[in-house]
Amino acid sequence: xxxxxxxxxxxxxxxxxxxxxxxxxxxxxxxxxxxxxxxxxxxxxxxxxxxxxxxxxxxxxxxxxxxxxxxxxxxxxxxxxxxxxxxxxxxxxxxxxxxxxxxxxxxxxxxxxxxxxxxxxxxxxxxxxxxxxxxxxxxxxxxxxxxxxxxxxxxxxxxxxxxxxxxxxxxxxxxxxxxxxxxxxxxxxxxxxxxxxxxxxxxxxxxxxxxxxxxxxxxxxxxxxxxxxxxxxxxxxxxxxxxxxxxxxxxxxxxxxxxxxxxxxxxxxxxxxxxxxxxxxxxxxxxxxxxxxxxxxxxxxxxxxxxxxxxxxxxxxxxxxxxxxxxxxxxxxxxxxxxxxxxxxxxxxxxxxxxxxxxxxxxxxxxxxxxxxxxxxxxxxxxxxxxxxxxxxxxxxxxxxxxxxxxxxxxxxxxxxxxxxxxxxxxxxxxxxxxxxxxxxxxxxx
Numbered sequence: 001x002x003x004x005x006x007x008x009x010x011x012x013x014x015x016x017x018x019x020x021x022x023x024x025x026x027x028x029x030x031x032x033x034x035x036x037x038x039x040x041x042x043x044x045x046x047x048x049x050x051x052x053x054x055x056x057x058x059x060x061x062x063x064x065x066x067x068x069x070x071x072x073x074x075x076x077x078x079x080x081x082x083x084x085x086x087x088x089x090x091x092x093x094x095x096x097x098x099x100x101x102x103x104x105x106x107x108x109x110x111x112x113x114x115x116x117x118x119x120x121x122x123x124x125x126x127x128x129x130x131x132x133x134x135x136x137x138x139x140x141x142x143x144x145x146x147x148x149x150x151x152x153x154x155x156x157x158x159x160x161x162x163x164x165x166x167x168x169x170x171x172x173x174x175x176x177x178x179x180x181x182x183x184x185x186x187x188x189x190x191x192x193x194x195x196x197x198x199x200x201x202x203x204x205x206x207x208x209x210x211x212x213x214x215x216x217x218x219x220x221x222x223x224x225x226x227x228x229x230x231x232x233x234x235x236x237x238x239x240x241x242x243x244x245x246x247x248x249x250x251x252x253x254x255x256x257x258x259x260x261x262x263x264x265x266x267x268x269x270x271x272x273x274x275x276x277x278x279x280x281x282x283x284x285x286x287x288x289x290x291x292x293x294x295x296x297x298x299x300x301x302x303x304x305x306x307x308x309x310x311x312x313x314x315x316x317x318x319x320x321x322x323x324x325x326x327x328x329x330x331x332x333x334x335x336x337x338x339x340x341x342x343x344x345x346x347x348x349x350x351x352x353x354x355x356x357x358x359x360x361x362x363x364x365x366x367x368x369x370x371x372x373x374x375x376x377x378x379x380x381x382x383x384x385x386x387x388x389x390x391x392x393x394x395x396x397x398x399x400x401x402x403x404x405x406x407x408x409x410x411x412x413x414x415x416x417x418x419x420x421x422x423x424x425x426x427x428x429x430x431x432x433x434x435x436x437x438x439x440x441x442x443x444x445x446x
Contacts, residue, residue, distance in 0.1 A: 005364055012362040013355065014068060016375045018044055020116065020382055021071035027115030028073050028108055035104045038095045041074035069431070075108070079416045098413075102405045109397045116383035117326070123376035124329075125322025131237070131369065132312040133321070136173040136222070138162055140307040144191075146223035150208055155199045158223050160190040177218050181206055182335040184343060207345035222306045226264035232282075232303045239302025244293035246303055247284065254281040263305065274299035296365065330380050354435030392423025 022044055032039050039060045043051070047065030054063030065071075077096025092099040097108070144161040145151075162176065163169075165185050170176055179185070184206060188199040209219055224230075230252040235242045252266045253259065256279050260266035273295055280291045280301075293301055313321055339346040358378070363370045387395040396419065404410045411419075 008364065008366060009359045009362045012366065012371055012374075013359040016362075016371065016378060017068070017070075019375060020119070020379050021045075023115050023119055024112040024382060024386075025071050025073045027111035027113070028075070029111075031104075031108045031111045032073070032075055032097070035100055035108065036095060037097050037100060037104075037108065038076040039073055040076055041072070043073075044071045046070065046072065079413065079420050102401055102410075106398065106401045106405070109394050109401060110387075112394055113383045113387045116379045116386070120329070120376045120379040120383070121319075121323045121326045123322075123372050123379070124325040125318040127369065127372060127376075128313045128321050128325070129315055129318035132310045134308055134310040135171075135175075136304075136306065136308045138169075138171060138173045138176070140309070141173065141222050142306065143223040143225060143228075145220045148212075148217075148219050150205070150212065151219045154202060154205055155197075156188070156190070156220070157192065160192050160197070162220075163189040163191055163196070165189075173222065176220065177209055177213060178332070181210055181213075182332060182339070184339075184345075204345065206343075210346070222304075224263045224305055227262050229261065230263045230266040230305055233306050234304040234308035236302035236304070239300070240293040240295050241301035241303040244280065244291040244301075246280075246282065246291060246293075246301065250282040250284050250289075252280070253283050253288065255279070270299060270301070326376070326380060329377055330384065333377075333381060333384060354431070356435070356439075390423050390426060391419035392427055396423055 025042060025044075029039055029042055041061045041063070043063050043065050045052075045065035046067040046069055047054075047063060048067060051063040051065050054061055056062070075097045077092060077098040097105060100108075138161075141161065144159045145156070146158050147156040147160070162173075165176065165179060166183070166187055167189060170179050180201070186201050188201060190197050190199060212219055232241065232246055232248055232250045232252075235246055235248060253261070255266065255269040255273065258265075258269050260269055275295060275297050276299075277292055277294045280293055282289050282291065295301070361374055386393050387398065389395045389399040400411050400416065400419070
């Protein structure tokens with residue numbers, strides 16, 4: 001990985017996590033202030049020994065730490081990672097967290113998770129409002145699917161038309177591999193030359209599909225016979241083709257003067273055009289038009305020779321649609337975690353990762369749409385992980401508060417102190433383990 005690529009991916013990761021951390025901590029900060037609870041510190045990143053920047057306004061010190069592993073608010077009278085035993089040994093003051101009613105403390109503790117969930121809903125809604133939702137209907141692939149050697153090994157063939165997975169219809173082509181992984185699919189029903197065929201998914205197949213997807217690939221793709229003309233059916237917004245003026249139904253005739261009468265010749269010629277400005281000759285109706293697309297390092301026009309559907313949303317429609325998308329993403333993430341415990345084909349050491357693995361999710365070039373989509377998904381992950389009932393996480397504090405509300409008995413401060421220590425050890429161990437796996441993979445390529 002080049003230095004430029006590291007900076008691009010790392011920059012996107014740091015910006016995304018900074019947004020999520022600041023808003024998460026605001027979710028604690030705002031209700032704390034509303035309930036007249038003193039907040040001593042509000043920090044982006046951690047600041048052991050020293051901080052990069054700090055300023056004090058009123059009773060709160062705002063700052064930026066040097067260790068980019070998250071952030072925190074230090075609320076007076078609360079047993080947290082600061083382990084301020086000196087303050088906790090003193091009698092409770094009216095402005096301290098421990099002096100507030102349990103229901104107020106509960107609202108303060110769930111504030112961060114609440115903000116992360118609402119943020120994800122908001123981002124998804126705004127994406128749908130501005131871009132709509134685009135997908136490739138399985139039924140709209142005129143020539144069926146193209147399969148790699150893995151797909152062929154289980155009996156799939158080029159030209160098969162997928163009807164269902166485990167006898168359940170999957171409408172969106174892009175979701176087929178992920179659906180199979182999350183549900184441990186056992187069969188694929190296809191239409192082969194007009195005849196129904198049931199393809200059995202053997203043990204080990206899902207594991208191999210996951211390996212392909214880690215590299216950004218898939219075992220299936222829309223099939224286009226080599227001998228048919230390459231016709232633009234769907235123009236991706238902001239792609240090289242769209243910027244050059246390509247329109248749906250344009251038929252590719254030549255690239256830099258080389259005739260491209262069919263799919264095979266067009267794709268072969270485009271392979272040599274990365275990072276170049278090309279002369280693209282197309283047939284538009286009865287006219288021949290020459291365009292000049294400027295290609296990036298991928299060399300793609302971002303033009304699909306098959307139909308994609310874009311569902312538009314106005315502002316008011318985007319809100320419930322954004323909530324639904326957020327819920328679907330959360331459900332997908334929970335199913336992924338479930339696989340770690342129930343699937344024989346998923347190994348913890350291959351599925352977990354630290355900051356390096358997260359950074360790899362971001363695109364090689366700065367793309368705001370991809371950035372916000374990943375930020376929304378990371379916001380959902382942050383919310384889910386934080387609400388887990390583990391001491392030192394928000395969920396651990398919530399668990400003890402619910403116990404107090406239900407039983408009327410407050411856990412002792414000594415118990416909460418020990419629980420915090422145990423939780424911090426668990427979290428530190430997981431952090432070291434996940435990032436250690438990234439380092440291991442970087443060194444040994446595994």
